[in-house]
Amino acid sequence: MRAILPFIALILMAFGDGRIHAQAVGLEAAPMPASAKPSTGTESVNDPERVPVPVPEPSAKAIEFHRGNNLLWAVDEIWALIVPGFIAFSGLSARIRDFSRRLGRNRFFTIGIYVVLYLILVFLIDFPLSLYQGYYRLHAYGLSNQTFLKWLRNGLVSLGVAAIVGVCFTWVPYLLLEKSPRRWWLYTALLIVPFLFAAMLVMPIWIAPLFNDFGPMKNKSLEQSILALAEKANIQESRVFEVNKSVDTNAVNAYVTGFLSSKRIVLWDTLIAKLGEKELLCVMAHEMGHYVLGHVVRSILLSSIILLIGLFLVDRMGRLLIARFIHLLRFDRLSDVASVPLLMMLIQVNSLILSPAVLAYSRYQEHEADRYALDLTRANHSAGMAFAKLQKENLGVPRPSWFYRIFRATHPSIGDRIDFCNEYHPWINSQEVKSQGD
Numbered sequence: 001m002r003a004i005l006p007f008i009a010l011i012l013m014a015f016g017d018g019r020i021h022a023q024a025v026g027l028e029a030a031p032m033p034a035s036a037k038p039s040t041g042t043e044s045v046n047d048p049e050r051v052p053v054p055v056p057e058p059s060a061k062a063i064e065f066h067r068g069n070n071l072l073w074a075v076d077e078i079w080a081l082i083v084p085g086f087i088a089f090s091g092l093s094a095r096i097r098d099f100s101r102r103l104g105r106n107r108f109f110t111i112g113i114y115v116v117l118y119l120i121l122v123f124l125i126d127f128p129l130s131l132y133q134g135y136y137r138l139h140a141y142g143l144s145n146q147t148f149l150k151w152l153r154n155g156l157v158s159l160g161v162a163a164i165v166g167v168c169f170t171w172v173p174y175l176l177l178e179k180s181p182r183r184w185w186l187y188t189a190l191l192i193v194p195f196l197f198a199a200m201l202v203m204p205i206w207i208a209p210l211f212n213d214f215g216p217m218k219n220k221s222l223e224q225s226i227l228a229l230a231e232k233a234n235i236q237e238s239r240v241f242e243v244n245k246s247v248d249t250n251a252v253n254a255y256v257t258g259f260l261s262s263k264r265i266v267l268w269d270t271l272i273a274k275l276g277e278k279e280l281l282c283v284m285a286h287e288m289g290h291y292v293l294g295h296v297v298r299s300i301l302l303s304s305i306i307l308l309i310g311l312f313l314v315d316r317m318g319r320l321l322i323a324r325f326i327h328l329l330r331f332d333r334l335s336d337v338a339s340v341p342l343l344m345m346l347i348q349v350n351s352l353i354l355s356p357a358v359l360a361y362s363r364y365q366e367h368e369a370d371r372y373a374l375d376l377t378r379a380n381h382s383a384g385m386a387f388a389k390l391q392k393e394n395l396g397v398p399r400p401s402w403f404y405r406i407f408r409a410t411h412p413s414i415g416d417r418i419d420f421c422n423e424y425h426p427w428i429n430s431q432e433v434k435s436q437g438d
């Protein structure tokens with residue numbers, strides 16, 4: 001579901017930034033031995049956590065998968081321009097608007113009907129590409145366990161959620177476009193901030209459970225260890241949930257979210273299956289780092305600034321295109337709902353231009369969360385091993401190209417992260433100075 005409405009894309013952007021630990025992490029055919037591979041240099045013999053972890057070489061399959069991903073990324077980016085571009089410039093959008101107007105009569109219903117029809121149309125156009133990328137290819141690489149029906153059901157549920165959100169909220173920017181054609185981009189950006197905060201609260205609690213079961217943790221002693229770690233990180237009174245994601249995917253994820261009574265620590269069962277307890281606790285410490293350091297909130301604030309710039313550019317570009325191609329577009333102003341695909345196309349252009357900045361900030365946050373996790377656990381070896389294992393199972397490449405780093409990487413490369421685990425231990429020196437240690 002590539003080309004959905006702006007704010008949904010933004011929510012996903014905001015959520016894609018900070019929280020997700022290792023996206024598209026999957027299980028490679030050959031399983032890793034459960035016990036960690038011993039590593040080379042052993043200067044500090046006493047503490048097993050001081051043993052450095054070598055950066056694992058990527059397998060041939062991983063390199064092939066990585067190259068294919070880069071190619072598909074380019075295809076997706078161009079696709080997300082072409083599809084709305086075609087719908088807008090072929091006059092199809094104007095026809096959908098005319099139909100929606102006849103059916104809907106008033107402005108609110110016209111916009112609602114248009115949005116639903118547009119989403120269904122894009123869903124159908126995207127379907128073959130989504131099927132290949134989200135289902136067929138992942139199975140071919142052994143990264144997905146999902147049945148076709150579950151995959152399809154999830155796609156339809158996402159479409160349903162997008163339609164409901166679209167019907168409920170699309171009229172707002174269009175009202176602003178009509179009432180304030182010169183400043184709508186400013187007001188829209190300002191209004192989206194509380195919307196994103198609301199979404200941040202709602203997504204993990206109401207939306208995520210639409211796709212999977214959120215149950216209590218099965219391994220009670222592990223649950224106790226996680227809660228003890230949370231206590232150490234000053235996250236009190238949270239509940240731990242285990243999500244049955246193994247039915248869908250081999251990817252792993254974990255996050256800490258919510259506040260007051262909705263505070264929760266969530267782990268996918270795939271993560272529990274793949275990592276040993278100490279490694280898992282390092283991952284959880286990283287996620288707690290995001291929470292304690294307020295990364296999601298900061299991401300939303302940054303997204304809002306990016307959004308403000310982006311919408312301003314969209315406004316200027318949109319006016320130029322309408323003036324130049326009015327005969328093709330068959331609408332004469334942005335406040336006409338037929339402009340949805342034009343806006344989507346321009347948002348895509350601008351998000352491509354602005355994404356290196358957002359990604360650089362995301363990588364900075366990830367690095368800070370890694371640092372936090374090491375400070376909290378001092379388990380350098382376990383953290384490095386967790387990254388090494390995740391890379392193997394994920395078909396990851398430890399040192400991707402500069403192109404990947406700039407345009408795609410939400411996280412520092414696995415190689416850099418393992419290097420950091422091997423190098424970062426400021427507490428050692430301070431211990432040596434104190435000579436007594438603690």
Ligand SMILES: [Zn+2]
Pocket residue numbers: 018019020021286287290366369
């Ligand atoms: Zn993270």
